[in-house]
Amino acid sequence: KAGVTQTPRYLIKTRGQQVTLSCSPISGHRSVSWYQQTPGQGLQFLFEYFSETQRNKGNFPGRFSGRQFSNSRSEMNVSTLELGDSALYLCASSRQPPGTGRSTGANVLTFGAGSRLTVL
Amino acid sequence: KNEVEQSPQNLTAQEGEFITINCSYSVGISALHWLQQHPGGGIVSLFMLSSGKKKHGRLIATINIQEKHSSLHITASHPRDSAVYICAVGDTGNQFYFGTGTSLTVIP
Numbered sequence: 001k002a003g004v005t006q007t008p009r010y011l012i013k014t015r016g017q018q019v020t021l022s023c024s025p026i027s028g029h030r031s032v033s034w035y036q037q038t039p040g041q042g043l044q045f046l047f048e049y050f051s052e053t054q055r056n057k058g059n060f061p062g063r064f065s066g067r068q069f070s071n072s073r074s075e076m077n078v079s080t081l082e083l084g085d086s087a088l089y090l091c092a093s094s095r096q097p098p099g100t101g102r103s104t105g106a107n108v109l110t111f112g113a114g115s116r117l118t119v120l
Numbered sequence: 121k122n123e124v125e126q127s128p129q130n131l132t133a134q135e136g137e138f139i140t141i142n143c144s145y146s147v148g149i150s151a152l153h154w155l156q157q158h159p160g161g162g163i164v165s166l167f168m169l170s171s172g173k174k175k176h177g178r179l180i181a182t183i184n185i186q187e188k189h190s191s192l193h194i195t196a197s198h199p200r201d202s203a204v205y206i207c208a209v210g211d212t213g214n215q216f217y218f219g220t221g222t223s224l225t226v227i228p
Contacts, residue, residue, distance in 0.1 A: 033216070035218075037161075043206060045215065045217070045218070048214070055214055056214040056216075088161055090161075097210075109165045110165065113162055116161075
């Protein structure tokens with residue numbers, strides 16, 4: 001069974017540009033969540049989508065946005081890039097949202113390999 | 121303010137040793153995850169807990185909801201266990217918080 005696929009794996013942008021990252025979840029997984037990882041801040045939650053609806057969002061500015069399509073694939077967009085946006089962006093998929101309380105396995109996360117963004 | 125605190129930050133062990141990594145959290149949680157990240161960035165989910173204890177091979181995860189504390193144990197540690205271990209919690213408001221990670225090195 002195919003894993004979580006993130007594209008592109010690496011990209012370089014300049015300040016002020018925008019970027020779109022893609023995440024294809026495991027077949028049957030309806031929840032996709034996005035995370036930013038930097039050396040200084042560690043892993044931080046960006047947002048989570050379930051059945052095309054954004055269920056929650058972390059503490060990031062409005063330049064960070066996302067969406068989920070009917071086939072559960074998700075994209076995130078960062079506009080007006082800043083140097084501090086350089087990071088590894090990870091997505092994860094699960095059958096149910098990761099914060100769901102019941103420990104049934106349906107909310108176990110499967111992570112993609114990440115998209116490493118460098119902003120110059 | 122850190123909603124999730126992990127200790128220790130760094131840990132070096134000899135092969136075969138029993139290892140414990142601790143995670144304390146301050147929010148009301150729906151679920152707690154233990155993650156493993158190897159050099160190069162790939163993250164693997166080890167456990168998802170909302171109560172009690174889980175075991176998978178040499179790994180054991182426990183959670184005490186009343187004390188807001190979880191532990192990850194590795195028995196008979198091996199150099200291939202060398203990685204960063206991250207505790208993450210989903211709170212009752214659907215937010216997700218991460219600990220800063222514990223970097224484990226197991227020496228042969």
